[in-house]
Amino acid sequence: MSTLDLFPSREAGQFGRRLKRPRGTRIPVYVVTGFLGAGKTTLVREFLNTPEGHGTAMVVNEFGTVGIDDALVRASADETVLLGNGCVCCNTRSDLQVALRGLVADRERGAIPHFQRIVIETSGLADPGPILQTFVSDRALGGEFHVEAAITLVDSVSAQETLHWSVEARKQVILADRLVVTKTDLASLPKIELLKDRLTDLNRHAAIETAVNGVIDPRRLFADRNGEGVAEERNTFVAEAAHSDGIGSFVWTETAPIAWDLYVRTMETLTALRGPDLLRVKGFVNVEGCAGPVVVQGVQHLMHPPVELQTWPDADRATRVVFITRNVPEQAVRDLFAAVRALAA
Amino acid sequence: MPASEAICSNFKLLAHHELGGFGGMGEGMAVQVAKDGRRIIWLAHESAPKNFTAVDVSDPCSPKMVVQTDLPQSFMRSNSLELTGDILAVAYQCQKVGQKPAGFELFDVSVPEKPKSIAFFDCSGPNSRGVHQLWFCDGEYVHMGAGAPDFKPTHPQDDQFYRCVDVRNPSKPVEVGRWWLPGTREGDNTPPPARHKAPALDRGNRAHNTNVYKQRPDRLYLAYIDAGMFIMDISDKANPKPIARWDNSPPYTGFTHTLVPLFERNLLIMTDESTADEAKDWPKLIWVLDGRDETNPVPIATCPLPPHETYAHRGGRFGAHNIFENTPSPHAWFSDQVIVGTFFNGGLRAYDISNPYQPKEAAVFVPEAPRGSPAGAIQLNDVFIDERAVVYTVDRFSGGLYILEMDF
Numbered sequence: 001m002s003t004l005d006l007f008p009s010r011e012a013g014q015f016g017r018r019l020k021r022p023r024g025t026r027i028p029v030y031v032v033t034g035f036l037g038a039g040k041t042t043l044v045r046e047f048l049n050t051p052e053g054h055g056t057a058m059v060v061n062e063f064g065t066v067g068i069d070d071a072l073v074r075a076s077a078d079e080t081v082l083l084g085n086g087c088v089c090c091n092t093r094s095d096l097q098v099a100l101r102g103l104v105a106d107r108e109r110g111a112i113p114h115f116q117r118i119v120i121e122t123s124g125l126a127d128p129g130p131i132l133q134t135f136v137s138d139r140a141l142g143g144e145f146h147v148e149a150a151i152t153l154v155d156s157v158s159a160q161e162t163l164h165w166s167v168e169a170r171k172q173v174i175l176a177d178r179l180v181v182t183k184t185d186l187a188s189l190p191k192i193e194l195l196k197d198r199l200t201d202l203n204r205h206a207a208i209e210t211a212v213n214g215v216i217d218p219r220r221l222f223a224d225r226n227g228e229g230v231a232e233e234r235n236t237f238v239a240e241a242a243h244s245d246g247i248g249s250f251v252w253t254e255t256a257p258i259a260w261d262l263y264v265r266t267m268e269t270l271t272a273l274r275g276p277d278l279l280r281v282k283g284f285v286n287v288e289g290c291a292g293p294v295v296v297q298g299v300q301h302l303m304h305p306p307v308e309l310q311t312w313p314d315a316d317r318a319t320r321v322v323f324i325t326r327n328v329p330e331q332a333v334r335d336l337f338a339a340v341r342a343l344a345a
Numbered sequence: 346m347p348a349s350e351a352i353c354s355n356f357k358l359l360a361h362h363e364l365g366g367f368g369g370m371g372e373g374m375a376v377q378v379a380k381d382g383r384r385i386i387w388l389a390h391e392s393a394p395k396n397f398t399a400v401d402v403s404d405p406c407s408p409k410m411v412v413q414t415d416l417p418q419s420f421m422r423s424n425s426l427e428l429t430g431d432i433l434a435v436a437y438q439c440q441k442v443g444q445k446p447a448g449f450e451l452f453d454v455s456v457p458e459k460p461k462s463i464a465f466f467d468c469s470g471p472n473s474r475g476v477h478q479l480w481f482c483d484g485e486y487v488h489m490g491a492g493a494p495d496f497k498p499t500h501p502q503d504d505q506f507y508r509c510v511d512v513r514n515p516s517k518p519v520e521v522g523r524w525w526l527p528g529t530r531e532g533d534n535t536p537p538p539a540r541h542k543a544p545a546l547d548r549g550n551r552a553h554n555t556n557v558y559k560q561r562p563d564r565l566y567l568a569y570i571d572a573g574m575f576i577m578d579i580s581d582k583a584n585p586k587p588i589a590r591w592d593n594s595p596p597y598t599g600f601t602h603t604l605v606p607l608f609e610r611n612l613l614i615m616t617d618e619s620t621a622d623e624a625k626d627w628p629k630l631i632w633v634l635d636g637r638d639e640t641n642p643v644p645i646a647t648c649p650l651p652p653h654e655t656y657a658h659r660g661g662r663f664g665a666h667n668i669f670e671n672t673p674s675p676h677a678w679f680s681d682q683v684i685v686g687t688f689f690n691g692g693l694r695a696y697d698i699s700n701p702y703q704p705k706e707a708a709v710f711v712p713e714a715p716r717g718s719p720a721g722a723i724q725l726n727d728v729f730i731d732e733r734a735v736v737y738t739v740d741r742f743s744g745g746l747y748i749l750e751m752d753f
Contacts, residue, residue: 003701004699006611006635006637007610007611007612007701008609009609009610009681009682009699010609011680011681016699017682017697017699019753020751020752021752021753024707024753025355025697025705025706025707025708025753055352055354109652109654109655110346110651110652110654110656113346113350114350114352114354114709116353116354
């Protein structure tokens with residue numbers, strides 16, 4: 001029994017009110033990652049100084065050195081929360097949850113200026129996976145916040161080397177929605193092109209932005225892009241498995257509408273069997289009986305409640321879901337869908 | 346929060362028009378698509394010297410003023426208007442009883458640049474200030490909160506009651522029905538109703554919004570200021586009968602303003618109006634009522650107000666007022682999931698009522714103080730949404746028209 005049974009509405013679909021965009025009314029969160037020295041603070045500070053940067057609350061995480069970056073951004077951000085010493089993906093995840101809840105509570109009671117987006121600047125060592133998971137696993141946070149984009153900055157001078165030795169750096173690239181190659185004025189063009197090839201190998205779904213002469217308009221990065229990264233990509237399971245820790249990505253596509261029950265049963269089976277290896281799942285599902293696409297998002301065994309959009313963003317009506325997995329190939333997922341469909345038939 | 350600070354969250358501002366320096370707007374907004382295809386929004390002014398203004402909003406990003414008319418007397422205000430097809434009905438209220446002209450006027454606006462008067466319906470009288478609000482959505486009847494020459498109230502504040510006027514022949518409007526709260530007319534065999542004790546809060550037992558919808562042409566959704574709200578049976582227009590009444594005051598501070606039914610959802614949305622500066626009548630709210638039994642509406646929630654401490658002293662009024670009323674017009678939006686309302690210095694706010702027990706703020710627009718506003722802060726007064734989902738909202742003093750897009 002739901003409130004829709006008492007108060008039915010033709011406007012509501014099976015997933016409730018149809019939304020204009022995936023985040024609906026939730027507060028957009030931009031997670032900025034990048035290895036030490038990649039230029040995160042510079043980029044964020046430049047964004048805060050633009051008119052579009054007005055109304056931004058910052059959450060800054062420092063690892064080892066307390067307060068240096070915070071001192072840089074506090075002057076311009078409407079509200080800055082500095083998390084304690086420690087990496088945001090590890091022992092301060094609960095701090096992150098507390099900080100985000102505190103920001104919303106303070107905003108609602110008028111204790112801080114109204115903000116309309118949050119930028120989380122992680123420490124260089126952070127694995128973004130657990131941060132992204134926080135927004136799926138914490139019901140209250142997931143209802144209030146929407147990760148609009150994970151933005152990873154990559155330093156063109158030293159990134160090749162860093163990507164070679166650091167698992168965290170690779171995961172920052174693999175899990176990103178937007179990649180930014182920085183310090184291009186300090187590296188040769190061939191070196192930059194080699195780096196971009198490497199980034200594309202690791203993550204074909206993220207848009208790669210390149211700073212020109214070391215400069216990039218930050219407004220390009222902190223903007224809503226409805227359904228980015230799931231529109232046109234193909235299967236790109238990472239070829240260099242030895243250097244990618246078995247992590248790869250692919251786009252599961254289906255042209256015919258899918259019964260929602262079938263999707264749910266398949267995903268329940270998949271998460272029960274391989275939940276820890278589903279690093280990120282996101283995309284549009286063409287669900288039977290729905291006018292717009294149903295937005296699905298998940299991290300590991302946790303799936304965010306689905307939402308239906310009012311309209312498709314383009315002419316393509318195909319289901320397309322990006323899977324970023326560890327040693328779970330596309331064929332295994334396709335086979336699972338086929339098996340569940342056969343059982344249901 | 347300083348009045349110079351602006352908030353725009355989940356709305357997108359498309360355009361702002363100051364209406365030629367006469368940006369003090371009332372609570373009448375209606376959209377016409379003219380024969381030449383132009384989309385025109387008609388706006389009532391809050392007070393003299395202007396009567397109404399038409400703005401071409403075919404391109405909502407580039408509004409252009411089409412016409413702006415003057416009132417014949419400085420003591421008049423038009424405040425309310427509605428439009429069906431090419432016929433515009435405009436309410437006229439005077440500052441004092443006995444002043445003229447007080448009533449409503451019908452205009453042919455088939456050529457928007459040249460509104461042509463068709464008829465004037467006189468409501469003036471020794472105890473009447475005229476018409477405060479009217480509803481004209483079916484092309485046949487004007488429903489209104491009005492005084493009348495033959496109506497002597499038991500209290501001067503109770504001079505406006507429900508009247509229904511047949512305008513099927515627009516050149517000869519004829520009253521077909523009326524209803525007033527028993528006890529508010531001299532000669533009633535019921536004692537006069539109780540009044541709010543604080544004089545500043547005694548705003549009258551009188552009609553405000555008088556909404557009728559095509560889904561239930563036999564029902565009138567009547568807001569009656571200090572007497573709460575009524576659901577009325579108007580199947581016999583000559584003899585309206587109350588079906589239900591609900592009044593939140595006391596303990597609240599009165600001024601029931603609008604009652605909107607959400608038919609399929611069996612819900613009712615009711616608003617108060619804040620009328621005192623500095624939020625002295627706080628809290629003024631949007632209420633959600635369970636309307637499954639129309640004889641017994643039950644309040645189940647209110648839409649969360651922004652913080653008192655942030656807005657009360659920002660300048661002017663703070664609290665609920667008009668909401669978009671699902672106006673039965675081919676050029677109006679419809680939603681029973683989202684409520685959009687104006688809150689004076691609290692700006693424009695949208696609420697998601699998918700779960701009517703827990704309305705949730707969905708979007709906020711609080712522009713900075715308009716130039717020349719005596720309140721020193723925005724005072725958003727009314728809102729209309731067209732079928733393209735373009736949102737129009739107006740300032741009460743000087744800001745004029747703001748055009749927005751819902752982004753959620």
